[in-house]
Amino acid sequence: MAVTIKDVARVSGVHVSTVSRAFSATHLVNADTRARVLAAAEELGYRPNRAARALSTSRTGNLGLIVADIANPFFPPLIKAAQAQARARDYHVFIADTDEQARVEEELIRSMAKQVDGAVLVAPRLTNRAIAELAQEIPLVVVNRRLRGVSGVLMDVGTGARRAMEHLIELGHREIAVVGGPSRAWTSGEIESATEHIARDHGILIQRVGPNPPTEEGGRAVADEVVAGNATAVLAHNDLLAFGLVRRATELGLDVPGDLSVIGVDNSHVARYSSPALTTVAMPVAEAGHGAVDLLLRSVDAAGSTGTVTLETSLIVRGSTAPPGIGEDPR
Amino acid sequence: MAVTIKDVARVSGVHVSTVSRAFSATHLVNADTRARVLAAAEELGYRPNRAARALSTSRTGNLGLIVADIANPFFPPLIKAAQAQARARDYHVFIADTDEQARVEEELIRSMAKQVDGAVLVAPRLTNRAIAELAQEIPLVVVNRRLRGVSGVLMDVGTGARRAMEHLIELGHREIAVVGGPSRAWTSGEIESATEHIARDHGILIQRVGPNPPTEEGGRAVADEVVAGNATAVLAHNDLLAFGLVRRATELGLDVPGDLSVIGVDNSHVARYSSPALTTVAMPVAEAGHGAVDLLLRSVDAAGSTGTVTLETSLIVRGSTAPPGIGEDPR
DNA sequence: GACCCGTGTACAAACGTTTGCATGAACGTC
């Protein structure tokens, strides 16, 4: 049916092994022969069968990319960049969505393991221990999780959170609510300790709220608690939470940023499109996708090599932050 | 290295073919034997090697999903649904992003063809002819494109556009700008003819603008032209265009919806998160992803069978539409 | 002219499955 290496061999009058080498070990075959083979391949429209190659070499040419929720606007730019980089290196990428469930995540990796050369785990929900175990079986790169012995791409959200806090402090805020995300997320811990430090250094108060699901609903749900407190500003775990919070606070009659300043994290669409546009900590998402694939392919080629890359974040000031309201708190 | 069917055979004391059948042709093996095999497989942590299976059966268990731009908020919910449905049927999905380029699209399909059992093309940019050719080589399902002999999932955007126009007409608008998307998109044609009809039936004027890239930038770029015309309302090809248009119109000093009503299409995040929230034609994106995979698997199982599914759209009225401004046009 | 070397090619085994065919056991029928 489909055209195979044998057809190419027949047409070009050489043995299949020569055809194979004409593609993969070019220096082992005479230039003229190679040209002839390539011409025949072209003419027949030959495409190597990757399954067969995989069987023979135990390299599939595929990568896995596992994310918590494709529809969460944080992920698509990362997926896009990872896919583009993989394609540039002639790899294909499988995508899988765990629906935020650790169990699904593990099962997914296991079921992929045999048919990929490695996998990228973005913001995994699994325990460190489970990840470490999986890393024994298959090259892994984790994004936004620090793990000994496992390659990682980290976005320096701690510094970003610090900048965000400094921005609020400069504006005059003295009590700030920090709205946490999922407890398993590495970024949660980073933000927590960064805010801890800065609060101590500047002698301001922090009201911690959470953990919360990283969704608009999560933001709406915590809004009441935040509003009931004395904080005049909020740093939320991500843009979706921040957005939900802004919406609910507005419904409760507060003005953002007049009565309450809000900062998100991610710089997703949401931050740009909402109104007021969100001040947010920009995450280098595309770079992370790109870098994760690079790192992964490196450890695929040189088994056992691991590395960690840290990417910088930056604060993007938009319309959702302002000095605390003048005069009495209207609440 | 990895555990294979042979190991399972050895441990359970049967021939490899029996192991194979214990998994794939269960009725051909004695229940007790099967239990023994399964137990051994479980104990060893056996996972079938899909590449080997693919080689033998020429079924890969993989599907391809090809979209124009993963980061365009229209696609992620579709991708998510498609992936979930594929997984439920024990298929894995490759994802690829064409960057809106027809050439890349074709090359991508070709390079995937050998390693997938079929592919879903979402809102392809290729010509009908090219798609029809590809469909000869590999089972294909196209989303939002009507093509003889090729399975398709269509979202009835024509009816949606009609509803949108009726909504505007009821509000009192008599001249409406219709801002088109990419010329190759099937939805563009649907919207065009639907709006054509309804304009004739109700005796209102239409100002056509475009084609335009389906992005925020595209929306900003056409805003001036729209504003310069006499239209009091706009139906844009998608939410991103609508959003860009609203932004730019606002910068030009117009009030939305006071001076200009705007309707988008997609009901993406953007429509919900922007301010004013966009009135939009909701596309059944998740259903489309789900349905496309179903349809695809059907034609994978029964070669040559094709079908078309049409999904309904609906108008979601939010804050970006209102009766035309009272009194003189401020422009 | 015997020898060696390097270059280019062919041969064949191996990768892990599936599957058509052959074999054999158990059982019922007459």
Add this chain to the structure above:
DNA sequence: GACGTTCATGCAAACGTTTGTACACGGGTC
């Protein structure tokens, strides 16, 4: 008790590659 059926299993070929090894040839060295 010979025969046909059915059921369960084993055997071996096949899928399309890659790759270690063997072979053939031509040219250089002594």
